[in-house]
Amino acid sequence: MSDLTSEVIEAKRAALALAALPSETKDRALEAMAAALESHKAGILEANAEDVRDSEGKIPPEMMRRLKTDAGKVDDMIASMKSVASLPDPVGETMDTVELDEGLTLYQIRCPIGLVGVIFEARPEVVPQIMSLCLKSGNAVVFKGGSEAKRSNRALFDILRDAAASEGVPKEAFVLMESREDVSEILKLDGVIDLLVPRGSYSFVKYIQDNTKIPVLGHSAGVCHVYIDGAAELQKAIDVTVDSKAQYPAVCNAAEQLLVDRKIAKFILPRVADALIAKGVEIRASPECMPHLLGLPVKEATEADKSAEYDDRIINVRIVDGLEDAIAQINTYGSHHTDCIVTEDRRAAERFIKGVDSADVMVNASTRFADGYRFGKGAEIGISTGKVHARGPMGMEGLCIYKYVVIGNGQKVADYTGPHAKKYLHRHIQKKLDLGE
Missing domain, CATH: 3.40.605.10 (Aldehyde Dehydrogenase; Chain A, domain 1)
Known part of the structure; x- marks a missing residue:
């Protein structure tokens, strides 16, 4: 040994x-x-x-x-x-x-x-x-x-x-x-x-x-998304996107993907891109984004960028056809880690929360909040994107796990079987285990 x-x-x-x-x-x-x-x-x-x-x-x-x-x-x-x-x-x-x-x-x-x-x-x-x-x-x-x-x-x-x-x-x-x-x-x-x-x-x-x-x-890869909904407020969308990507890019809860509703792409894309570039972020954009980003130092994205985890000052940007398309793309290309919607529409937020299959879902808040210390857990053992035992910032x-403790007074299972069996109560009560009783 x-x-x-x-x-x-x-x-x-x-x-x-x-x-x-x-x-x-x-x-x-x-x-x-x-x-x-x-x-x-x-x-x-x-x-x-x-x-x-x-x-x-x-x-x-x-x-x-x-x-x-x-x-x-x-x-x-x-x-x-x-x-x-x-x-x-x-x-x-x-x-x-x-x-x-x-x-x-x-x-x-x-x-x-x-x-x-x-x-x-x-x-x-x-x-x-x-x-x-x-x-x-x-x-x-x-x-x-x-x-x-x-x-x-x-x-x-x-x-x-x-x-x-x-x-x-x-x-x-x-x-x-x-x-x-x-x-x-x-x-x-x-x-x-x-x-x-x-x-x-x-x-x-x-x-x-x-x-x-x-x-x-x-956890699997940290392919985190920010989706700017058609009902988003401009400055809020810029602030949340920039913080999600640029506050600390080398971590798994930093945003790697930016999705923008087609209805507002012409108006919001150049402003968000300007703010990101000012923070030293490289923009990789889908071809349909390019007309809205003229004059900006933008690279054309590849298919692989849709599911990329950069851990760096790089973000992939693409246009989506509304909320349902955003949800579908997040569930397809994301890693079920942390994803965000920016919107002033309460129903859109509710649908996003229910539809996105991720450990952490943010509404009008940076993906960087997905952290054990920020969640009030004191610190973080890790982040789990699985669905067994624990999920999200842990x-x-x-x-901890649990054990079962039964406190009785000589009871026998035999008394609860047969034609004259006693009935179980199975009644949930508010009572802590206290062996000093």
Whole structure:
């Protein structure tokens, strides 16, 4: 058995202890971790600067943007950690209570998944995000970050693990892998790791899904749309489109596709394009858009652009024949991640919400709001575009499952069978599990 496998098995054992920690201990640990990030900010930035220097010219520009960490990003990590500390503890929450019979009660109780494996690329902020969510939800975690961020990841991991341990959290609950060979090894540990969460490009997520028996919770490509409806207000449409594309283009919730209702294309297309170009965005447009974009530096789009995820300052623009055509194109060419409508028509908004099959649907709001921290989840374990267990930006609810607890007083199933069987009540009641009653 390798040293890594031994560490992972130890983390699995530690998960049981972590699941039983009181809320107060977990919250004190999170506050200590936030304070440690503040006091070690200079060291974190120095480690990241070394990673950036080593990666210059070796990784794509969008990956470099994710890798770079400044003081503002560290402040965001601290705020996120404090936000998780302020959230209610999900562990032990009573989700549902059913009175099966007098004195025989069934409780559905929220509990941790156990040991979570997180594999990610180029984003050092994932370490504090995941560690805080896993700690609060009672899960142990095994990390594997990209080699391009190895110093940043190690600095953050050591700072956070030591701070948590100072408040009584078992250090064994957190494991950081650092070699590429480690990934192949943990993909085989389906009897130990309960859930894998890959964070990175679509091809990266697909590779993980195709090479393990461990359940994988990930997202497909981030092909997000903004649809400007015929009833859109001009400035609102410009503001939402520009923010969705240009606020931070190298992430999966940035808009890649802009659809414009044919009825207003002549009027709105040149104004939206002007605003995007002013932010350094390259416009790739369908042939029927071109007459409305004369004089602007626009490239003609190809068929492949309809489903492209650029992760860069590029957007594909095309004209659609109204709301139903927009919905059909989003469901056909999109990735069921995040899609937006800009409209002042309430019925159009309702139809869009019902018709678009995506994890996140925005009405008159930027696609960039599709984020665990912005959704009030404290931080984000990842984004799921699937339809099993969790969907969309995942906070602690995505790290929890449930168990059933039946409290009785000597009841037997035999009494509920046969010609003189007792009847079940199956009555849902508002009652929390309290073993001290």
